[in-house]
Amino acid sequence: MGRPKITVVGAGNVGGTVAQRLAEKNAYDVVLVDIVPGIPQGKALDITQAGPVCGYSTRVVGTNGYDETAGSSIAVITSGIPRKPGMSRDELLATNAKIVKTVVRELVSRSPNIILILVTNPLDAMVHVARQVSGLPKSRVLGMAGVLDTARLRSFVAEELNVPGTEVQAMVLGGHGDTMVPLVRQTTVTGKPITDRLAPDRLAALIKRTQDGGAEIVGLLKTGSAFYAPSASAVDMVEAIMNDQKRVVPCAMLCEGEYGLKDVIVGVPVTLGRSGGESIVEYDLTAEERTALQASADAVRDLCAVVDRLLTA
Numbered sequence: 001m002g003r004p005k006i007t008v009v010g011a012g013n014v015g016g017t018v019a020q021r022l023a024e025k026n027a028y029d030v031v032l033v034d035i036v037p038g039i040p041q042g043k044a045l046d047i048t049q050a051g052p053v054c055g056y057s058t059r060v061v062g063t064n065g066y067d068e069t070a071g072s073s074i075a076v077i078t079s080g081i082p083r084k085p086g087m088s089r090d091e092l093l094a095t096n097a098k099i100v101k102t103v104v105r106e107l108v109s110r111s112p113n114i115i116l117i118l119v120t121n122p123l124d125a126m127v128h129v130a131r132q133v134s135g136l137p138k139s140r141v142l143g144m145a146g147v148l149d150t151a152r153l154r155s156f157v158a159e160e161l162n163v164p165g166t167e168v169q170a171m172v173l174g175g176h177g178d179t180m181v182p183l184v185r186q187t188t189v190t191g192k193p194i195t196d197r198l199a200p201d202r203l204a205a206l207i208k209r210t211q212d213g214g215a216e217i218v219g220l221l222k223t224g225s226a227f228y229a230p231s232a233s234a235v236d237m238v239e240a241i242m243n244d245q246k247r248v249v250p251c252a253m254l255c256e257g258e259y260g261l262k263d264v265i266v267g268v269p270v271t272l273g274r275s276g277g278e279s280i281v282e283y284d285l286t287a288e289e290r291t292a293l294q295a296s297a298d299a300v301r302d303l304c305a306v307v308d309r310l311l312t313a
Protein backbone atom coordinates (compact mmCIF):
# COMPACT_ATOMS: atom_id res chain seq x y z
CA MET A 1 0.00 0.00 0.00
CA GLY A 2 1.27 3.47 -0.88
CA ARG A 3 1.23 6.51 1.32
CA PRO A 4 -2.06 8.20 2.14
CA LYS A 5 -2.95 10.97 -0.28
CA ILE A 6 -3.51 14.56 0.86
CA THR A 7 -4.87 17.05 -1.66
CA VAL A 8 -4.30 20.78 -1.37
CA VAL A 9 -6.60 22.97 -3.47
CA GLY A 10 -5.27 26.44 -4.26
CA ALA A 11 -1.56 26.65 -4.99
CA GLY A 12 -1.16 30.24 -3.80
CA ASN A 13 0.54 31.48 -0.65
CA VAL A 14 -1.29 29.27 1.84
CA GLY A 15 -1.75 26.21 -0.39
CA GLY A 16 1.80 26.20 -1.74
CA THR A 17 3.18 26.41 1.78
CA VAL A 18 0.80 23.69 3.03
CA ALA A 19 2.05 21.43 0.22
CA GLN A 20 5.66 22.17 1.16
CA ARG A 21 5.08 21.49 4.86
CA LEU A 22 3.23 18.25 4.04
CA ALA A 23 6.01 17.11 1.70
CA GLU A 24 8.53 17.67 4.50
CA LYS A 25 6.63 15.19 6.72
CA ASN A 26 7.70 12.43 4.28
CA ALA A 27 4.52 10.53 5.12
CA TYR A 28 2.00 11.38 2.41
CA ASP A 29 1.50 11.65 -1.35
CA VAL A 30 0.59 15.29 -2.05
CA VAL A 31 -1.62 16.55 -4.88
CA LEU A 32 -1.64 20.31 -5.46
CA VAL A 33 -4.53 21.68 -7.54
CA ASP A 34 -5.04 25.19 -8.92
CA ILE A 35 -7.08 26.73 -11.68
CA VAL A 36 -4.10 28.62 -13.16
CA PRO A 37 -2.16 26.51 -15.70
CA GLY A 38 1.45 25.92 -14.74
CA ILE A 39 1.35 27.15 -11.14
CA PRO A 40 0.58 23.87 -9.34
CA GLN A 41 2.83 21.93 -11.74
CA GLY A 42 5.71 24.37 -11.21
CA LYS A 43 5.33 24.45 -7.44
CA ALA A 44 5.04 20.66 -7.24
CA LEU A 45 8.25 20.29 -9.22
CA ASP A 46 10.03 22.85 -7.06
CA ILE A 47 8.91 21.15 -3.80
CA THR A 48 9.97 17.75 -5.19
CA GLN A 49 13.43 19.11 -6.02
CA ALA A 50 13.92 20.24 -2.40
CA GLY A 51 13.50 16.60 -1.32
CA PRO A 52 17.10 15.43 -1.73
CA VAL A 53 18.32 18.46 0.23
CA CYS A 54 15.74 18.21 3.01
CA GLY A 55 15.68 14.43 3.20
CA TYR A 56 12.22 13.55 1.92
CA SER A 57 11.01 11.53 -1.02
CA THR A 58 7.39 12.68 -1.10
CA ARG A 59 5.57 12.34 -4.41
CA VAL A 60 4.10 15.78 -5.18
CA VAL A 61 1.84 16.17 -8.21
CA GLY A 62 0.61 19.52 -9.53
CA THR A 63 -2.52 19.60 -11.68
CA ASN A 64 -5.37 21.76 -13.00
CA GLY A 65 -7.85 18.88 -12.81
CA TYR A 66 -9.18 16.55 -10.15
CA ASP A 67 -8.51 13.04 -11.44
CA GLU A 68 -5.20 12.85 -9.55
CA THR A 69 -7.06 13.66 -6.31
CA ALA A 70 -9.09 10.40 -6.39
CA GLY A 71 -8.79 8.45 -3.16
CA SER A 72 -7.60 11.39 -1.04
CA SER A 73 -7.82 10.98 2.73
CA ILE A 74 -7.95 14.73 3.35
CA ALA A 75 -8.27 17.87 1.23
CA VAL A 76 -7.07 21.22 2.53
CA ILE A 77 -9.07 23.84 0.64
CA THR A 78 -7.31 27.19 0.25
CA SER A 79 -8.69 28.23 -3.16
CA GLY A 80 -10.15 31.70 -3.27
CA ILE A 81 -9.20 35.34 -3.00
CA PRO A 82 -7.52 36.87 0.04
CA ARG A 83 -8.53 40.29 1.37
CA LYS A 84 -6.73 43.58 0.77
CA PRO A 85 -5.91 46.22 3.41
CA GLY A 86 -9.12 47.84 4.70
CA MET A 87 -11.35 44.91 3.71
CA SER A 88 -13.09 42.53 6.10
CA ARG A 89 -12.99 38.78 5.55
CA ASP A 90 -16.77 38.84 5.04
CA GLU A 91 -16.34 40.89 1.85
CA LEU A 92 -14.83 37.76 0.23
CA LEU A 93 -18.08 35.85 0.71
CA ALA A 94 -19.67 35.93 -2.75
CA THR A 95 -16.51 35.23 -4.76
CA ASN A 96 -15.16 32.52 -2.49
CA ALA A 97 -18.48 30.73 -1.94
CA LYS A 98 -18.72 30.03 -5.69
CA ILE A 99 -15.14 28.75 -5.78
CA VAL A 100 -15.58 26.52 -2.72
CA LYS A 101 -18.83 25.13 -4.12
CA THR A 102 -17.25 23.91 -7.37
CA VAL A 103 -14.10 22.65 -5.68
CA VAL A 104 -16.00 20.60 -3.08
CA ARG A 105 -18.16 18.96 -5.78
CA GLU A 106 -15.08 17.90 -7.74
CA LEU A 107 -13.32 16.53 -4.66
CA VAL A 108 -16.17 14.58 -3.13
CA SER A 109 -17.19 12.92 -6.41
CA ARG A 110 -13.73 11.34 -6.62
CA SER A 111 -13.03 10.72 -2.92
CA PRO A 112 -16.24 9.76 -1.11
CA ASN A 113 -14.42 9.11 2.18
CA ILE A 114 -12.56 12.41 2.19
CA ILE A 115 -12.21 14.75 5.18
CA LEU A 116 -12.34 18.43 4.20
CA ILE A 117 -10.35 21.10 6.02
CA LEU A 118 -11.47 24.53 4.88
CA VAL A 119 -9.06 27.46 5.03
CA THR A 120 -10.68 29.88 2.54
CA ASN A 121 -12.32 32.96 4.09
CA PRO A 122 -14.76 33.91 5.45
CA LEU A 123 -13.89 30.68 7.18
CA ASP A 124 -16.98 29.61 9.10
CA ALA A 125 -19.32 30.40 6.20
CA MET A 126 -17.08 28.41 3.83
CA VAL A 127 -17.36 25.37 6.12
CA HIS A 128 -21.13 25.83 5.91
CA VAL A 129 -20.99 25.93 2.08
CA ALA A 130 -18.82 22.81 2.01
CA ARG A 131 -21.28 20.94 4.23
CA GLN A 132 -24.28 21.99 2.17
CA VAL A 133 -22.65 21.03 -1.11
CA SER A 134 -20.99 17.79 0.01
CA GLY A 135 -23.66 16.35 2.29
CA LEU A 136 -20.77 14.85 4.28
CA PRO A 137 -21.23 14.22 8.00
CA LYS A 138 -20.17 17.08 10.25
CA SER A 139 -17.15 15.14 11.50
CA ARG A 140 -15.65 15.29 8.00
CA VAL A 141 -16.08 19.01 7.27
CA LEU A 142 -13.85 21.16 9.45
CA GLY A 143 -12.43 24.66 9.34
CA MET A 144 -8.98 25.90 10.27
CA ALA A 145 -8.95 29.11 12.29
CA GLY A 146 -8.77 28.27 16.00
CA VAL A 147 -5.26 26.78 15.81
CA LEU A 148 -4.06 29.97 14.11
CA ASP A 149 -5.87 32.40 16.40
CA THR A 150 -4.61 30.44 19.42
CA ALA A 151 -1.06 30.41 18.05
CA ARG A 152 -1.19 34.18 17.65
CA LEU A 153 -2.27 34.69 21.26
CA ARG A 154 0.41 32.22 22.43
CA SER A 155 3.10 34.05 20.50
CA PHE A 156 2.04 37.51 21.73
CA VAL A 157 2.01 36.30 25.35
CA ALA A 158 5.38 34.59 24.86
CA GLU A 159 6.93 37.76 23.47
CA GLU A 160 5.51 39.89 26.30
CA LEU A 161 6.80 37.55 29.03
CA ASN A 162 9.99 36.52 27.24
CA VAL A 163 9.22 32.78 27.40
CA PRO A 164 9.16 30.21 24.55
CA GLY A 165 5.84 30.14 22.70
CA THR A 166 5.64 26.41 23.34
CA GLU A 167 5.36 27.16 27.08
CA VAL A 168 2.16 29.15 26.55
CA GLN A 169 -1.12 27.25 26.22
CA ALA A 170 -4.36 28.93 25.15
CA MET A 171 -7.69 28.28 23.49
CA VAL A 172 -9.45 30.72 21.15
CA LEU A 173 -13.02 29.80 20.19
CA GLY A 174 -15.74 31.44 18.10
CA GLY A 175 -15.92 32.56 14.49
CA HIS A 176 -12.75 33.57 12.66
CA GLY A 177 -13.43 37.27 12.71
CA ASP A 178 -13.79 40.22 15.01
CA THR A 179 -15.92 38.14 17.36
CA MET A 180 -13.42 35.39 18.23
CA VAL A 181 -13.47 34.38 21.91
CA PRO A 182 -10.18 33.75 23.78
CA LEU A 183 -10.67 31.66 26.94
CA VAL A 184 -8.62 33.38 29.63
CA ARG A 185 -9.00 30.51 32.09
CA GLN A 186 -7.46 28.09 29.57
CA THR A 187 -4.47 30.37 29.04
CA THR A 188 -1.39 29.29 30.98
CA VAL A 189 2.31 30.09 31.03
CA THR A 190 4.55 27.20 32.12
CA GLY A 191 1.41 25.62 33.54
CA LYS A 192 0.42 28.64 35.67
CA PRO A 193 -2.66 30.82 35.03
CA ILE A 194 -1.93 33.77 32.75
CA THR A 195 -3.68 36.05 35.25
CA ASP A 196 -0.79 35.39 37.70
CA ARG A 197 1.70 36.75 35.15
CA LEU A 198 -0.06 39.54 33.27
CA ALA A 199 -2.00 42.59 34.44
CA PRO A 200 -5.59 42.71 33.12
CA ASP A 201 -4.93 45.72 30.87
CA ARG A 202 -1.91 44.04 29.22
CA LEU A 203 -3.84 40.81 28.71
CA ALA A 204 -6.74 42.75 27.19
CA ALA A 205 -4.29 44.46 24.80
CA LEU A 206 -2.85 41.10 23.67
CA ILE A 207 -6.34 39.66 23.17
CA LYS A 208 -7.28 42.67 21.05
CA ARG A 209 -4.10 42.22 18.99
CA THR A 210 -5.02 38.55 18.51
CA GLN A 211 -8.51 39.49 17.30
CA ASP A 212 -6.90 41.89 14.81
CA GLY A 213 -4.01 39.51 14.05
CA GLY A 214 -4.98 38.74 10.45
CA ALA A 215 -5.60 42.40 9.60
CA GLU A 216 -2.26 43.42 11.12
CA ILE A 217 -0.44 41.17 8.64
CA VAL A 218 -2.68 42.18 5.70
CA GLY A 219 -1.75 45.81 6.48
CA LEU A 220 1.96 45.01 6.48
CA LEU A 221 2.05 42.78 3.39
CA LYS A 222 -0.19 45.11 1.30
CA THR A 223 -0.92 42.28 -1.13
CA GLY A 224 -2.31 39.07 0.28
CA SER A 225 -2.57 37.83 3.83
CA ALA A 226 -0.71 35.65 6.31
CA PHE A 227 0.38 32.22 5.16
CA TYR A 228 3.25 30.81 7.22
CA ALA A 229 1.28 30.42 10.47
CA PRO A 230 -1.97 29.54 8.62
CA SER A 231 -0.24 26.74 6.67
CA ALA A 232 1.42 25.42 9.84
CA SER A 233 -1.98 25.42 11.54
CA ALA A 234 -3.69 23.51 8.71
CA VAL A 235 -0.90 20.91 8.67
CA ASP A 236 -1.22 20.55 12.45
CA MET A 237 -4.85 19.52 11.90
CA VAL A 238 -3.87 17.09 9.11
CA GLU A 239 -1.31 15.45 11.39
CA ALA A 240 -3.74 15.16 14.32
CA ILE A 241 -6.20 13.38 12.03
CA MET A 242 -3.82 11.16 10.08
CA ASN A 243 -1.95 10.06 13.21
CA ASP A 244 -5.21 9.50 15.10
CA GLN A 245 -3.91 11.70 17.90
CA LYS A 246 -7.26 12.27 19.66
CA ARG A 247 -5.90 15.75 20.42
CA VAL A 248 -8.26 18.57 21.39
CA VAL A 249 -7.82 21.34 18.85
CA PRO A 250 -9.95 24.45 18.35
CA CYS A 251 -11.55 24.25 14.93
CA ALA A 252 -14.75 25.17 13.14
CA MET A 253 -17.34 22.39 13.19
CA LEU A 254 -21.13 22.16 13.23
CA CYS A 255 -22.54 22.50 16.75
CA GLU A 256 -25.76 20.68 17.52
CA GLY A 257 -26.50 21.82 21.05
CA GLU A 258 -22.96 21.98 22.44
CA TYR A 259 -22.34 25.24 24.33
CA GLY A 260 -26.05 25.93 23.83
CA LEU A 261 -25.40 26.50 20.08
CA LYS A 262 -27.83 24.92 17.65
CA ASP A 263 -27.09 24.21 13.99
CA VAL A 264 -24.29 26.69 13.56
CA ILE A 265 -20.66 26.26 12.54
CA VAL A 266 -18.22 28.00 14.81
CA GLY A 267 -14.82 27.42 16.39
CA VAL A 268 -15.04 25.01 19.33
CA PRO A 269 -12.63 22.53 20.96
CA VAL A 270 -12.75 19.36 18.86
CA THR A 271 -11.08 15.99 19.40
CA LEU A 272 -9.30 15.23 16.14
CA GLY A 273 -8.68 11.61 15.19
CA ARG A 274 -8.75 9.32 12.18
CA SER A 275 -12.44 9.89 11.53
CA GLY A 276 -12.06 13.68 11.60
CA GLY A 277 -13.76 15.84 14.22
CA GLU A 278 -14.69 13.02 16.58
CA SER A 279 -16.36 15.04 19.35
CA ILE A 280 -16.81 18.55 20.65
CA VAL A 281 -15.36 19.03 24.13
CA GLU A 282 -17.39 21.25 26.43
CA TYR A 283 -15.33 23.39 28.80
CA ASP A 284 -16.90 25.33 31.63
CA LEU A 285 -17.23 28.84 30.27
CA THR A 286 -17.79 31.98 32.31
CA ALA A 287 -21.10 33.75 31.69
CA GLU A 288 -19.18 36.41 29.79
CA GLU A 289 -17.44 33.86 27.54
CA ARG A 290 -20.72 32.07 26.88
CA THR A 291 -22.36 35.36 25.83
CA ALA A 292 -19.39 36.20 23.60
CA LEU A 293 -19.52 32.75 21.96
CA GLN A 294 -23.25 33.16 21.37
CA ALA A 295 -22.67 36.58 19.75
CA SER A 296 -19.92 35.11 17.58
CA ALA A 297 -22.22 32.27 16.50
CA ASP A 298 -24.99 34.80 15.70
CA ALA A 299 -22.60 36.68 13.40
CA VAL A 300 -21.72 33.44 11.58
CA ARG A 301 -25.40 32.50 11.28
CA ASP A 302 -26.19 35.86 9.63
CA LEU A 303 -23.40 35.36 7.11
CA CYS A 304 -24.55 31.80 6.35
CA ALA A 305 -28.06 33.11 5.63
CA VAL A 306 -26.54 35.52 3.08
CA VAL A 307 -24.49 32.78 1.44
CA ASP A 308 -27.49 30.44 1.26
CA ARG A 309 -29.41 33.13 -0.65
CA LEU A 310 -26.43 33.73 -2.97
CA LEU A 311 -25.99 30.07 -3.80
CA THR A 312 -29.65 29.40 -4.50
CA ALA A 313 -30.13 32.59 -6.56
Ligand SMILES: NC(=O)C1=CN([C@@H]2O[C@H](COP(=O)(O)OP(=O)(O)OC[C@H]3O[C@@H](n4cnc5c(N)ncnc54)[C@H](O)[C@@H]3O)[C@@H](O)[C@H]2O)C=CC1
Pocket (backbone or CB within 6 Å): 009, 010, 011, 012, 013, 014, 015, 033, 034, 035, 036, 039, 078, 079, 080, 081, 082, 083, 092, 096, 099, 102, 103, 118, 119, 120, 121, 122, 123, 144, 145, 148, 176, 224, 225, 226, 227, 230
Ligand atom coordinates in the same frame (compact mmCIF):
# COMPACT_ATOMS: atom_id res chain seq x y z
N1 LIG B 1 -8.73 30.40 7.82
C1 LIG B 1 -7.67 31.15 8.02
O1 LIG B 1 -7.23 31.31 9.15
C2 LIG B 1 -6.97 31.78 6.87
C3 LIG B 1 -7.62 31.89 5.68
N2 LIG B 1 -6.98 32.44 4.59
C4 LIG B 1 -7.73 32.48 3.34
O2 LIG B 1 -7.20 31.50 2.44
C5 LIG B 1 -7.48 31.88 1.09
C6 LIG B 1 -6.22 31.74 0.25
O3 LIG B 1 -5.25 32.66 0.66
P1 LIG B 1 -3.86 32.76 -0.13
O4 LIG B 1 -3.30 31.42 -0.37
O5 LIG B 1 -3.04 33.74 0.58
O6 LIG B 1 -4.35 33.38 -1.52
P2 LIG B 1 -3.60 33.29 -2.93
O7 LIG B 1 -4.24 34.32 -3.80
O8 LIG B 1 -2.13 33.35 -2.74
O9 LIG B 1 -3.97 31.83 -3.47
C7 LIG B 1 -5.26 31.44 -3.78
C8 LIG B 1 -5.18 30.47 -4.94
O10 LIG B 1 -6.48 29.95 -5.21
C9 LIG B 1 -6.52 29.71 -6.60
N3 LIG B 1 -7.90 29.52 -7.08
C10 LIG B 1 -8.85 30.46 -7.30
N4 LIG B 1 -9.98 29.88 -7.77
C11 LIG B 1 -9.73 28.55 -7.84
C12 LIG B 1 -10.50 27.45 -8.25
N5 LIG B 1 -11.76 27.57 -8.68
N6 LIG B 1 -9.93 26.22 -8.20
C13 LIG B 1 -8.67 26.06 -7.77
N7 LIG B 1 -7.88 27.09 -7.38
C14 LIG B 1 -8.41 28.31 -7.41
C15 LIG B 1 -5.82 30.92 -7.20
O11 LIG B 1 -5.44 30.70 -8.55
C16 LIG B 1 -4.67 31.10 -6.24
O12 LIG B 1 -3.51 30.42 -6.69
C17 LIG B 1 -8.05 33.29 1.17
O13 LIG B 1 -9.45 33.26 1.10
C18 LIG B 1 -7.61 33.78 2.56
O14 LIG B 1 -8.44 34.78 3.07
C19 LIG B 1 -5.69 32.86 4.65
C20 LIG B 1 -5.00 32.77 5.84
C21 LIG B 1 -5.59 32.27 7.04
Ligand SMILES: O=C([O-])CC(=O)C(=O)O
Pocket (backbone or CB within 6 Å): 082, 083, 089, 121, 148, 176, 213, 214, 215, 217, 218, 225, 226, 230
Ligand atom coordinates in the same frame (compact mmCIF):
# COMPACT_ATOMS: atom_id res chain seq x y z
O1 LIG C 1 -6.67 38.02 7.77
C1 LIG C 1 -6.91 37.39 6.74
O2 LIG C 1 -7.58 37.84 5.80
C2 LIG C 1 -6.36 36.00 6.61
C3 LIG C 1 -6.70 35.30 7.85
O3 LIG C 1 -7.80 34.83 8.03
C4 LIG C 1 -5.76 35.39 8.97
O4 LIG C 1 -4.55 35.63 8.76
O5 LIG C 1 -6.22 35.24 10.11
